[in-house]
Amino acid sequence: MADIVPQTMQKVQHAVVGPRGGDKVADLQKEMKDQDAKGNRLTTDYGVKQTNPDHWLTVSNQDKTGPFLLEDPFGRERIHRFDHERIPERVVHARGSGAFGKFKVYESAEDVTFAPVLTDTSRETPVFVRFSTVLGSRGSADTVRDVRGFAVKFYTEEGNWDLVGNDIPVFFIQDAIKFPDVVHAAKPEPHNEVPQAQSAHNNFWDFQFNHTEATHMFMWAMSDRGIPRSYRMMQGFGVNTFTLINAKGERHFVKFIFTPELGVHSLVWDEALKLAGQDPDFHRKDLWEAIENGAFPKWKFGIQVIPEADENNFEFDILDATKIWPEDLVPIRYIGELELNRNPDEFFPQTEQVAFCTSHVVPGIGFSDDPLLQGRNFSYFDTQLSRLGINWQELPINRPVCPVMNFNRDGAMRHTITRGTVNYWPNRFEATKPATVDEGGYVEYAAKVAGIKARTKSAKFKEHYSQAQLFWNSMSQVEKLHITNALAFELDHCEDPVVYERMVQRLADIDLGLASTMAEMVGGEAPKESAHPNHNKKAPGLSQTEYPGFKPTIKSRRIAILVADGYDPAAYGAAYAAISAGMAIPLVIGPKRSKIVSAGNTSSVTPHHHLEGFRSTMVDALFIPGGVESIRTLSTNGRAMHWVREAFGHLKTIGATGEAVDFVNKAIALPAVNVSSADEVTDSYGVVTVREPKVLSDVVKEIFKGGDGFMEKFFYNVANHRCWDRELDGLHSQV
Ligand code: HDD
Numbered sequence: 001m002a003d004i005v006p007q008t009m010q011k012v013q014h015a016v017v018g019p020r021g022g023d024k025v026a027d028l029q030k031e032m033k034d035q036d037a038k039g040n041r042l043t044t045d046y047g048v049k050q051t052n053p054d055h056w057l058t059v060s061n062q063d064k065t066g067p068f069l070l071e072d073p074f075g076r077e078r079i080h081r082f083d084h085e086r087i088p089e090r091v092v093h094a095r096g097s098g099a100f101g102k103f104k105v106y107e108s109a110e111d112v113t114f115a116p117v118l119t120d121t122s123r124e125t126p127v128f129v130r131f132s133t134v135l136g137s138r139g140s141a142d143t144v145r146d147v148r149g150f151a152v153k154f155y156t157e158e159g160n161w162d163l164v165g166n167d168i169p170v171f172f173i174q175d176a177i178k179f180p181d182v183v184h185a186a187k188p189e190p191h192n193e194v195p196q197a198q199s200a201h202n203n204f205w206d207f208q209f210n211h212t213e214a215t216h217m218f219m220w221a222m223s224d225r226g227i228p229r230s231y232r233m234m235q236g237f238g239v240n241t242f243t244l245i246n247a248k249g250e251r252h253f254v255k256f257i258f259t260p261e262l263g264v265h266s267l268v269w270d271e272a273l274k275l276a277g278q279d280p281d282f283h284r285k286d287l288w289e290a291i292e293n294g295a296f297p298k299w300k301f302g303i304q305v306i307p308e309a310d311e312n313n314f315e316f317d318i319l320d321a322t323k324i325w326p327e328d329l330v331p332i333r334y335i336g337e338l339e340l341n342r343n344p345d346e347f348f349p350q351t352e353q354v355a356f357c358t359s360h361v362v363p364g365i366g367f368s369d370d371p372l373l374q375g376r377n378f379s380y381f382d383t384q385l386s387r388l389g390i391n392w393q394e395l396p397i398n399r400p401v402c403p404v405m406n407f408n409r410d411g412a413m414r415h416t417i418t419r420g421t422v423n424y425w426p427n428r429f430e431a432t433k434p435a436t437v438d439e440g441g442y443v444e445y446a447a448k449v450a451g452i453k454a455r456t457k458s459a460k461f462k463e464h465y466s467q468a469q470l471f472w473n474s475m476s477q478v479e480k481l482h483i484t485n486a487l488a489f490e491l492d493h494c495e496d497p498v499v500y501e502r503m504v505q506r507l508a509d510i511d512l513g514l515a516s517t518m519a520e521m522v523g524g525e526a527p528k529e530s531a532h533p534n535h536n537k538k539a540p541g542l543s544q545t546e547y548p549g550f551k552p553t554i555k556s557r558r559i560a561i562l563v564a565d566g567y568d569p570a571a572y573g574a575a576y577a578a579i580s581a582g583m584a585i586p587l588v589i590g591p592k593r594s595k596i597v598s599a600g601n602t603s604s605v606t607p608h609h610h611l612e613g614f615r616s617t618m619v620d621a622l623f624i625p626g627g628v629e630s631i632r633t634l635s636t637n638g639r640a641m642h643w644v645r646e647a648f649g650h651l652k653t654i655g656a657t658g659e660a661v662d663f664v665n666k667a668i669a670l671p672a673v674n675v676s677s678a679d680e681v682t683d684s685y686g687v688v689t690v691r692e693p694k695v696l697s698d699v700v701k702e703i704f705k706g707g708d709g710f711m712e713k714f715f716y717n718v719a720n721h722r723c724w725d726r727e728l729d730g731l732h733s734q735v
Contacts, residue, residue: 023126023401024100024126024127024128024155024401025100025126025342027396027399027401028345028350028396028397030396031349031396032345044073044074044077045077045081050074053074053078056068056069056072056075057069057071057072057074057075087352087387087388088386088387089137089138090132090383090387091183091383092134092135092183092187093132093133093134093149093151094132094136094137094138094140095132095133095136095137095138095139095140095142095197096130096131096132096133096149096351097130097131097132097231097283097284097287097288097347097351098128098129098130098131098344098350098351098354099128099129099287099288099291099340099341099342099343099344100126100127100128100340100341100342100343100344101126101127101128101129101296101338101339101340101341101342102124102125102126102127102338102339102341103117103124103125103126103127103152103154103301103336103337103338103339104121104123104124104125104336104337104339105117105118105119105120105121105123105301105335105336106121106335106336106337107121107333107334107335107336108120108121108335109244109303109333109335110246110247111246112244112246112250112252112254112303112305113244113245113246113252113364113365114245114246114247114363114364115156115158115161115244115362115363115364115365116156116157116158116364117154117156117158117161117362118244118303118335118336118364118365119364123157125154125155125156125157126154126155126401127152127153127154127155127338127340128152128153128155128350128354128397129150129151129152129153129338129340130149130151130351130354130356131148131149131150131151131231131234131283131287132148132149132151133146133147133148133149133197134146134147134148134149134186135186135187135197135198135199136196136197137196137197140196140197140280141197141275141276141277141280141282142275142276142280142281142282142283142284143227143267143271143272143273143275143276143280143282143283144197144198144227144272144276145198145199145200145221145222145226145227145269145272145486145490146197146199146221146226147166147167147168147220147221147226148166148167148168148228148231148234149164149165149166149167150165150166150167150234150236150237150258151163151164151165151354151356152164152165152236152258152338153354153356153398154362155400155401156362156402157401157402158362158363158402158440159360159362159400159402160360160362160398160400161360161361161362161365162356162357162358162360162361162380163238163256164238164356164357164358164376164380165236165237165238165239165256165258166236166237166239167225167228167234167235167236167237168217168220168221168225168226168237168239169220169235169237169239169255169257169324170216170217170220170239170321170322170323170324170467171217171239171321171322171372172208172211172213172214172217172218172322173211173213173214173321173322173372174213174320174321174322174371174372174457174461175371175372175375175457176371176372176373176374176375176376176378176379177375178211179375179379181207182207182211182214184203185203185204185206185207186199186203186204186207189201189202189203195493198493199221199490200489200490200492200493200494201493201494202494202495202496202499204490205490205491205494205499205500205503206496206498206499208503208506209499209502209503209506212464212465212506212509213322213461213464214322215464215465215468215506215509215510216322216323216464216465216467216468216471217322219468219471219472219483219510220471222483222486222487222490223471223475223479223482223483223486223544224266224479224482224544225264225266225544226266226486227266227267227268227269227272228264228265228266228267228283229265229266229267229620229721230262230265230283230286230287230290231283231286231287231297232260232262232286232287232290232297232556233260233262233263233264233265233266234260234264235257235258235259235260235264235299236257236258236299237255237256237257237258238255238256238257239255239321239372240255240321240358240368240370240372240373240376241253241254241255241318241319241321241368241370241373242254242255242256242361242365242366242367242368242373243365243366243367243368243445244303244305244364244365244366245364245365245366245445246364249445250307250308251308251366251445251447252305252306252307252308253305253306253307253308253311253318253319253368254303254304254305254306255303255304255325255330256301256302256303257301257302257303257304257332258299258300258301258302258338259299259300259302259332259334259547259549259550260297260298260299260550261297261298261299261300261550262297262550262553262555262556263547263550263552263553263721264544264547265544265721266544268482268650268651268722269482269485269486269489270649270650271617271650274615274617275617275618278615278617278618279615279617279618282618287340288343289585290556291340291341291342291343292343293556293585295555295556295583296339296340296341297339297340298337298338298339298340299337299338300334300336300337300549301334301335301336301337301338302332302333302334302335303332303333303335304325304327304330304331304332304333305330305333306318306325306330314329315460315463315466316460316463316466316467317457317458317460317461319368319369319370319371319458320370320460320461321370321372321373322464322467323467324467324539324542326470326539326540326541327539327540327541328539328540332541349395349396349397350397353388353392353395353397353398354397354398355380355384355387355388355392355393355395355398356380357377357380357381357384358373358376358377358380359376359377359378359380359381362442363440363441363442363443366444366445371457389411389412389413390411390412391411391412391413391414391415394413394414394415394416404416405418405432406432407422407423407424407425407432409423420432465509465510465532466535468509468510469510469511469532469534469535469536469537470535470537470538470539470542471542472510472511472514472534473534473535473536473537473538474538474539474540474542474543475542475543476543476545476546476724477728478545478724478727478728479543479544479545480514481727481728483514484514484517484518484521487503487507487514487518488517488518488521488522491503491504491518491521491522492521492522494522497523497524500522500523500524501523501524501525503518503524504518504519504522504523504524504525504526504527505524505525505527508527508529508530508531508532509530509531509532510534511534512527512529512530512533512534515527515530545724552716552719552720552721553719554579554582554583554584554715554718554719555582555583555584556583556584556585557584557585557620557621557718557719558584558585558587558618558619558620558621559579559584559585559586559587559619559620559621559622559623559718560587560588560589560614560616560619560621560622560623560643561575561576561579561586561587561588561589561623561624561625562589562590562611562622562623562624562634562640562643563588563589563590563596563605563607563624563625563627563630564590564591564596564627564629564630564631564633564634564637564640565596565597565629565630565633566597566598566599566627566628566629566630566632566633567596567598567599567625567626567627567629567630568598568599568625568626568627568630568657568658568659569598569599569600569602569603571625571626571627571657571658572598572605572625573603574711575623575625575655575711576588578711578715579623582715584718587608587609587614587619588605588606588607588608588609589607589608589609589610589611589614589643590605590607590610590611591610591611591633591634591637591639591640592607592610593606593607593608593609593610593613594606598627599627599628599629599630611637611639611640611643612639615643615646616642616643616644616646616647616650616652617646617650619647619652620652620653620718620721621647621652621653621654621655621714621717621718622643622644622647622652622653622654622655623654623655623656623714624644624654624655624656624657624660624663624664625657625658625660626656626657626658626659626660626661627658627659627660628659630659631658631659631660631662631663634660634663635662635663635666641666641667644663644664644667644668645667645668648667648668648687648726648731648732649732649733650722650732651686651722651723651724651726651727651732652686652722652723653686653687653688653714653717653718653723654668654686654687654688655687655688655689655710655714656687656688656689657689657690657691657710658691658692660689661689661690661691664687664689668687670684670685670731679691679692681709681710681713683713683716683717685723685725685726685729685731686717686722686723686725686726688710688713688714688717690710
């Protein structure tokens with residue numbers, strides 16, 4: 001067997017984004033220069049070729065280094081340019097990464113909208129999507145507990161539509177005027193700028209107590225949704241209530257939802273904590289590698305629609321962003337698909353300079369009076385001014401693919417050169433004139449408005465606990481455990497008793513049991529009764545472990561294969577082939593990253609990483625082939641032992657064959673894992689073992705058929721993400 005090329009390094013051809021709707025990538029190519037092309041010569045920004053970019057001009061000779069000349073335009077240009085490389089980072093969502101892709105509807109939504117992006121099933125709309133964390137600075141870690149941003153720029157033929165959402169369907173506040181407060185309270189504290197990218201501190205939880213409306217959202221943030229396994233495995237929600245207008249002029253309220261093909265999955269907390277140090281770019285790299293490997297992430301795109309006439313038929317106000325529209329009341333209608341298939345060419349001009357505005361919608365889509373959305377519609381354009389300047393929409397990544405023509409002029413860094421003698425409207429030529437409706441002009445929906453001017457909202461906005469209870473009640477047992485642990489971690493980081501004791505009381509508004517557990521864990525008095533007793537109702541679609549509608553898959557999962565010299569080549573080869581055939585990523589890990597030779601010297605492999613450099617936290621599952629020598633080496637290697645124990649503790653699937661079974665048993669030391677008879681495959685708490693490995697030879701063709709073979713059981717567990725029973729039975733913490 002030949003040496004194996006690390007699969008994660010393999011490049012696939014960039015997929016071309018669909019030709020319709022104007023190809024955004026082709027549009028960007030006009031701006032691209034190829035730094036790697038042979039024959040390039042270094043020049044200054046004003047085009048003069050440079051001969052010696054390593055030395056500033058001085059008055060020096062062989063014996064003496066003399067004065068440094070300010071005269072040197074080359075030297076000055078380098079330093080000037082460098083001094084001004086940074087622009088302000090986003091005030092929230094500073095840390096993020098993005099990718100290009102395409103959006104397609106497969107079922108027309110023409111009954112509710114005339115927007116072609118949602119009705120024309122022959123169209124492929126190019127998109128750029130940026131995922132982010134909210135609280136941390138640009139250089140903070142990816143895996144912290146936080147909400148994730150999910151911002152989509154649709155480059156439609158009718159102009160840009162920006163859907164700026166999150167991976168959580170509700171928000172902390174109801175009114176945009178509170179945004180500076182919630183962000184100030186959540187970001188590092190003002191006196192010492194601590195902590196970075198964390199909600200685990202006094203001010204965050206002080207805010208939560210003082211804003212009862214935040215109760216629903218903080219439960220989501222404390223759930224596993226706050227620590228996604230991958231950007232590719234999160235839902236995306238537009239959160240706010242928008243409107244759709246159809247050709248008959250009827251208006252519907254709408255929420256937008258993206259649901260990932262790979263399922264909604266999270267890290268476990270201990271893993272997230274470790275990854276923040278071991279691989280702070282974990283999510284960024286995961287997205288990048290998946291796209292480079294051709295495992296294009298996909299989401300189903302759905303809408304929840306409420307006819308205008310039904311606006312007041314719900315217990316909650318449908319314009320309140322702290323409320324979901326439960327799926328049993330308003331089902332999601334999946335009508336399209338989003339695919340990401342191309343990585344950016346350069347981070348700064350694309351991912352950093354991309355700028356979204358909730359106020360940017362296209363004909364057929366409108367706003368509602370959601371008071372959070374209305375404030376957002378002001379804020380985003382405004383923030384782009386301080387981040388990028390007034391001509392930010394001319395930047396290649398932000399400019400639409402359809403024609404742009406108007407009388408806006410000048411401003412810093414104006415790029416467009418508009419020819420013509422007039423720059424006002426109306427004018428004597430009328431060459432550039434307003435569009436008619438038939439030509440696709442945007443017309444605001446003629447909504448009837450009546451009321452009194454006051455700083456108030458509808459009465460339903462005042463109810464703050466019902467959906468927090470609904471969310472809690474809908475969690476699986478293991479999810480409830482995770483929320484409890486997350487709250488206990490966060491409140492333990494609050495030193496001020498006023499903060500954690502009051503929060504314990506607040507939790508009684510959700511669930512008395514949760515409040516008493518927290519009182520015990522973090523301090524405070526256990527409430528005896530609740531002013532808002534739990535209504536015990538549940539709703540579908542809230543639990544991610546029970547989220548319906550996707551098939552468990554091993555696709556794009558990272559599976560480590562642990563080997564040392566003397567490994568069993570048959571088991572290794574079959575497992576590697578089966579993992580690749582299942583479109584997962586085999587990562588070979590050895591005690592060293594130089595050649596490792598199989599038993600009998602029949603083949604060899606150069607591992608992708610060694611045990612110290614790479615950690616079990618970075619993979620989804622572990623397979624260890626037998627081989628007397630290999631297992632002898634691994635069982636005496638503390639780091640290898642730690643790999644197995646840590647993977648077990650993080651509820652990951654572990655597969656072992658031949659001599660590796662004893663190694664795994666030694667590492668985990670749980671009787672349930674033992675197997676005795678030769679070719680009996682045992683699956684005990686997601687630890688899949690067989691002593692006689694020859695059954696592996698047939699596995700490749702069996703992968704997708706199910707069955708009782710070793711690989712089927714191993715993949716079944718990997719596809720189910722984690723072995724929750726291990727946690728429920730308390731086994732994971734014993735190793
Ligand atoms: Fe916001 C950025 C999502 C409420 C003001 N927000 C920003 C980004 C996302 C969201 C994903 C990053 C966009 C990117 O990648 O460039 N924000 C949300 C969601 C909200 C929300 C889902 C609730 C429904 N935001 C919200 C409010 C305000 C803002 C109420 C202000 C009144 N958000 C901003 C901002 C940011 C931003 C300050 C910072 C950078 C940017 O806009 O471009 O304007």
